[in-house]
Amino acid sequence: MAPSASPSPGLAVTAPVHQARVRVLHPGQGLPPAGAKPGPVVYWMLRDQRLADNWALLHAASLAAASAAPLAVAFSLFPKPFLLSARRRQLGFLLRGLRRLAADAATRRIPFFLLTGGPMEIPALVQRLGASALVADFSPLRPVREALDAVVGALCRDAASVAVHQVDAHNVVPVWAASGKLEYSAKTFRSKMNKVLDEYLVDFPEFAEVVPWDRDQPKDIDWDTLIDTVCSQAEDVPEIDWCEPGEAAAMEALLGTKDGFLTERIKSYDSDRNYPTKPTALSGLSPYLHFGHISAQRCALEAKKRRHLSPKSVDAFLEELIIRRELADNFCYYQPHYDSVAGAWEWARKTLKDHAADKREHIYTREQLENAKTADPLWNASQLEMVHHGKMHGFMRSK
Template sequence: MASSLLKELTKEVFSKNISKSRSSTGKSILDFKFKKDRCRLLSQHEDLNENSKGVIYWMCRESRVQDNWALLYAQKLSLKYKVPLYVCFFLEDYKELYPTTRQLEFLRKGLKLVEKELDALKIPFYLLKKSPLELTEIIKVNDIGCLVCDFFPLKIVTEWQNKLKENLSEDVAFVQVDAHNIVPCWVASDKLERAARTIRPKILKQLPKFLTEFPEVCKQDKKTELKIDSSLLWTKNDKLDLEQLEEISWAEPGEEGGFEMLRTFLVDRLKYYGISSNDPSKNHQSLLSPWIHFGQISAQRIALEVSKAKTVWKEQCEKYLEEVIVRKEICDNFCLYNPNYNNLKGADSWAQETLNLHRDDKRDYIYKAEQFAKGLTHDPIWNSAQVQLITEGKLHGYMRMYWCKKILEWTESPEKAIEIGLYLNDTYSIDGSDPNGFVGVMWSTCGIHDQGFKERPVFGKIRFMVDYSLSRKFDIKSYCAKYRSNAQASSGIAKYLAAKKPEKQNEEQKSKETKLKKKVARNEESHGQPSKKKSKI
């Protein structure tokens, strides 16, 4: 792909190219050699019995139609055994995963588009209330022969699947398909990997086998409906008891919105990736995380399209592919093989030891969760990052590291730091409650997938970050100014920023803050940076 062709990659051309790539693999999934390694059998058998009258795909993590190996596998069985295919999505229990209307509305709007696309293919879609355990009765009443589900390594989803497994009849096949990772998680590794360097060669070895084009999900001959109690059907009047939070404006839910963000990344931002993408004052990241998280776009599709640009920007492409393949997939590995992925027990022994050794170290500041949530710390850089998280539902990757490490520095214990970090991330981030988020907090707080560094108070041997290093690397002043302006302009953030102020500092703490500011100023000057007067957001 030449540079000039990238510039001419309009929305229409991009869409046509992808459709053409899919259709070139065959008329249907039956013409495609499906890799059974993508599947994991949860029941005693995978074949449908002779009395089966359908296949259900329980959509959970992958809320898209095309480029979805789980849906494709379900359709493969449907076509092979000549029975109808149905798709079900249970929305009510998602309040366990997403605590605010911000995430729910992004998901729900995407599901509306999924329903419309499936309807055109004569595949029934059911948005359902209550628990996925209701599938047991639906399967029984409709003589369903196989249930296909997504791979999602978080504990609550695994619990749903295990309970279903216990309650399903023995003659019903139950198959899980990893449609989220390019190399299926259980194929990449059968154990907990300690660092990217250990899982990388395993993934790269398998990549040529699994990084293939997708066939299309094809149209069914006729549309048949499931027998479902009407009380289970989600209606437009149904609501979940969630915290009300402004929806994000920069990301359009659904596959089309995801493809447009991918196209603009290829055309406008990919050339900067790995060069200035770590600069929070510049907009040079892919910005694809919301669609990947909700399964509205496939990471495999992203990798296929980015790979086509290697002839133009090889180094940038390779750096991004490292992120969207290796770095993303090690997060699923961590959550699959470590039941303590959300607490200190999940850290390596060296990290637990060093954090426990420094547990009682004196902190210069200690903030409560509410003060963190409202951006009411003494540090304008941290406050700006929190404002970005609240107003945009995202946080620049480099700033996220600083943001989370300071929570460790300003809380009474590493356990509390993990708790607050996960709470803030899962509440405000559009891609919260994700393996990537759990690993991000655990990496920052207790050195997951990292190594030990020079020992220091509070952190022990955990990697440390300081504010004046940001000033040396980036135009952090413009970053802070931008989000101070965002805070003032956004009505939605007013209720967060106008609430309870931090407790009044005593004279001793004020003195410490003054000394700290002077020390930071001296450090900045010693590195050729002008001394900056800090002001609160």
């Protein structure tokens, strides 16, 4: 769907959110008639599971404040095979993070609606609440884009007055603003990013004050039962204990006084990050960035403040955090076959085809690979690290 240059009629705001970060998927029909109660704004949270430093939530709050309307947050669990094809390890981390988020939202008097029946419960919730606008997260992945299209289609059909906006709160530079096409390499992508980075890498504004919530309240959530039920349906890959989910834990990993990456370990990042025997040189932020418990933009802003401590390390971190990480979104957004060999560049497909008949020194079964029973001790060690700790050293992932 094509971006729109301005918010919906009647929902115009003095928005703190860069308008190129916002796409209007459906304009709605503006403000209600005089004397009518304005409908609430619902933020459909998915990829960015946090309240702080969240451009999508900030935009939703701005829309609500401009209309003197209340604000709510909704999260929908995807059904199989997308979300529930994840392992117990990922699902437990996700749900325990949401549990903390729901508690934080309650403290801020923002209602949190957890929907367990899939994304198509969103239109029903929007209509039940009489919402005036729905603000959605951005993800380049096919199942999420298809779900968003289905939700927009249902709302356009059944509730033409509901505006639907999408905000890229995950990338520092919105994926559609960074480049209009599939980029060939980090080199071509970097040059485009550097032209606009200063425009987008700005600090977050204060949260707009919205009127108190006066609509239907969310149902109480029995988190223990929900976590047990959902995780029991997943393959039994055990949860990890070295990484606590949630926004507070993410900020502690970034800025903590005991072992924070930017406060304690950033100086060795440039020199040691490619040595698997020196794992503390890595940031340890990947789980928090993946689940949206922390904003990449916050990480970048805090890193820039500390550039004087180690310019080379901070620059190397920003390269990985912004250029390399957002190049992956560019690939998934503009390459429809991102999850198959058909999505590889022609030279890569040709190389694979040319060497398909090459004799292999070893041919392993899936069981041998899963149990790290190969002839390569380094590969085995990397696989065991993934199995037992839920991660693999970044240098080994690229080999």
